[in-house]
Amino acid sequence: MKFLIVLVAVIYHYQSVDCLNAIDYLNEKLNDLSKEVVKAYNHVTVSIKNIFTRRNYEDEKEIEKYILEEKIKQSFNDFVEKSGSCTQHPDYLSFRSEPTALMSTPQLATLHGRRIESHIIKTKDNYLLTLHRVFNGSSIPDRTVILHHGLMGSSADWIMLGPTKSLPYILSDAGYDVWMCNARGNYYSRGHLLERVNSSRYWKFSFQEMGEYDLPAVINYVKKFKPIDEKINFIGHSMGTSALLVMLSTQPRYNEFLRMGILLAPLAFMSNAQGPIKMLTTMANRPPNSLLKVIGDTEYLPSRKMPKMMASKFCTGPKLFCGNPLLFLAGGIREDDSLEESFLARLLYHVPAGASTNTILHYGQLAQNGKFHRFGDSSAEFHLHNVRLPIVLVTSTEDWLATVPDVMRLYFNIVNPIDHYVIRGKNLTHTEFVWGADADVTVFSKVLELLVRGTNRKSLKENEV
Template sequence: MNILILTLVILLCLNQNVTGHPLFDLLAAKLNDFASTVTKTFHHIRLEVRKLFQPPHTYEQLPSASLQYGDSIFKRTFNDFVEMTAAENETEIPEYINLKSEPTALMSTPQLATLHGRRVESHLVHTRDGYMLTLHRISPRTDRTPAMRVVNQTVLLHHGLLGSSADWILLGPEKSLPYILTDFGYDVWMANARGNYYSRGHVRMSVDSVEFWKFSFHEIGEYDLPAVVDYIRYVKKSNDPIDFVGHSMGATALLVMLSTLPEYNQYLRIGILLAPLAFMSNVEGPFKVLTAMANSPPAQLLKLIGNKEFVPTRKIPKWLALKYCKGPLLFCCNPLYFISGGIPEDNHAWNLSFLARMLYHVPAGGSTDTMLHYAQIVKSGKFHKYNKVHEEYSLNKISLPIVLFSSSEDWLATIPDVLRLYFSITNPIDHYIIRGRNMSHTEFVWGAHADELVFTKIIEFLDSGIRVLGSTKSNEVRNDLD
């Protein structure tokens, strides 16, 4: 109350000339001075804060912001997010209770990587439109033996639909792709797209606002990925081209960036796209339900899937899961598994610790507009901008050598659609197809046999893909039929 009275007096003194008793005049003058000082102070603070968080617009202006493992902001954000959803899931799916007891279930990416014996850094990256993204870096091993080959190359990994950087290390210290790469000497950086639980900051907008979530994969490709590439180049003080490995939506983001901002083709050496989502005419499963309503979603649909974040509860309603999904309810109620149809058939290969990590880290969050954008692509049969079916992405502007991976069991990135993408880009190296190995859309990253079927081939392409396959240009479609 005292503060309110003081505020009213200050406002009164600021907005009219007060006269009367000399003592009151003196008091008014003092209050005027005090109000002026307060106003100037807050104005100065506002300018400094805006300057601090103003997103960079040029390569030279990029800040070298680095937040090391253990930073309380990242830890608190992740733990709050996961523990809240853990409590919600336990109320309807009892199986989650046992999983939560697993020590690694609620660990963040830096915590998991540190537990796995790796050196990890967290970096904060600003985009040109004001979003604040977290970029995780895993440095090459320092305990390398003379027999270990030294690559000295940078590779950027981008997660897929509704994913995060944690996706890449869910398989643990022996089988995860980032660790395999760092053992070869690669400097590994893992992106986090806007909207997942590591990238929920903005210089002006609240994460609870509708405006914050008004983005699709287009903005991730046009703003997020370029900001990450620029930041890595700035931190490393190097013009050496970067290798890129993208899964699902991460592949989409690369295609958007290179076709929208073709100058970024020169900043990369090779692109390896796992289950890329671009052309999607042959999608199967529950995701097709969205396509009929993708352009003008009714209020009932938005109430079901969310009008900002896609399924913010991280649970598909039980009645919907039972209607469209076959398999354990534990997986069918998971939004990513629900839409991708990737219900694992070989659960015996997954121990309880892995299941806990996977189900508490996936999904990591994303916008409803992203899902609707993909649904529009399914409906139109074209790779176009959001709500602009006639504005297709110019894939002919992509000059980067690209390798494509697909699988016969993938419901979202089907072989015919990936093959169409292969013949739409100007510099394809190979289309590597995995048949009959139960390799669903999600298994490219954390499948029980991903290290054998996918990661080994990635290393081969990174090591000699351009030199060997690029020289033949046979456009041969390869298959893994073992």
């Protein structure tokens, strides 16, 4: 019917015009009409999908479109603006004016003169994750590295030390193609195809799901950019190591896709963990409502601040750091007058980057039961004998969470350990493996040496700093 109307209009309009012009005009109007029809159809389709809140986007472009339309992926600036304003310590106000404090990972990397890419991927259970790639155009075989941040962290953790001392840049300059993960729940990976981020269902995960779903999705995605037979190196810190061990235990085929694993401050067995994490051990399996009201029953401390009562009871370091949930649990950082204000600003506004309460409770369960097991079930231990990947374990004698005795136990439970490298007397706390003032010398130089030497045990130097 619309076609006839258009045709009549054209004939009337072109009564004194030749036939070719009329046909051109008719084609133009038909094209406009078809575009309007497609636009109307898409609008109706989206409306129907919104009614039933069910979406099934398959490719990355559709995922990106969904994130943009639904605005479920909260931007970095919105995150820090909202949560940073809740802090109790007045020094945050002065740090807020530091130019790099509110910069996201891509912005920081660009400031550092690096080429960085953002990739959005989907897991099998429909979580949306962001990968940040420090790209140098390298195609050298076996020089691909996946970095996975630690507890309550993000990809920003790896580049906080700036343009010369950060591990991704050191690796990139050495010819490595570096991919930085962002685990579900942090501010770069707050998306889901079916659930809203503020729903309780969204937050029902721990590091267990990161190993079962997130890491396989990351490896599968990165492999698309590589020759079929090329193997990938993995470097994990803290929670990133737990995710790797879960993946290799439950899906052993991924042992074949990786070249080697370097685990910094690995968390698996935690019988000897010290500090505030011990407070959770008696309540981790069945947390009382009173505890959940304090720490959150979905997202762990979404305000990004520790309650004053807990901070004053357990924290022995500077008050500025005691209120930070991650530094509170992990033992803080060195009280050093040489720390630059710009670094402190980046640290306090980027950390913590978000975590589920179940993740914290899961680690409390490990500390209580002395086993590496599934969430809520101490009898369901992960089968570490399935971990065949050559692995190096790196620990510090000053680490509250990944203690030397517990990591030694892990060493004897995996099939192919290369080395247990112990850093002694350097006052290296759990978080400083990534952003410690001397991490480039104490930790990263050893990491690069391990990558170059590979799985050759005889070539390793004495495992002590």
